[in-house]
Amino acid sequence: MKRLLLRILKYFLPALFISYVGLVSLFVHSHVVNGVTIVHSHPFNKDVEHTHSSAEFQLINHLSQIWVTGAIVLSLLVTPLLLFFLELLPDARLQVIVSSRLTGIQLRAPPSYSL
Template structure:
């Protein structure tokens, strides 16, 4: 019961998190120039009158943003591939039993017919 509930929550939560992440990357991308280096990243921010971000990041914050984005993206891809490669794929095949409409003898059911003779 609890396992079904957790799966139900995950089925809803993961797509919502992905949509929020994708929209954040798409709609809030901006640049900062720090020590002559242009840094491009994305997160919700407020703008000034000219449309530029009205916030600053320290060097440590920029390094943290870079490390987190690189770790999560590359790490998630590698983790997904590894989990898929080493996962046991078990399939249980069960034949469907169909009840015959008319009961016939065993011999008549499995008797094969030869090809017609010329």
């Protein structure tokens, strides 16, 4: 039973994530409420005018809080390619060369923070 559940979740959870990201990013529209423009995303019919209550706006706001960065997308694309090439070259070794003698000023990039 546990194996069956894991097999189902293996396909269901990525499909759920992909559909969620698609819904949040594909159906963006805005409403003006009391002079404030509220931009949110959910499936809707463009031909029919619709409104939301304040509770619905709060729920949509909480459900729409997702941050997908380019690094995540890049890692999802690059990781399968790396695994594929490692399968083609099973004897390939990763070599790291470290200098035993550090000379001069060793600088590093400044820390960064992104919202």
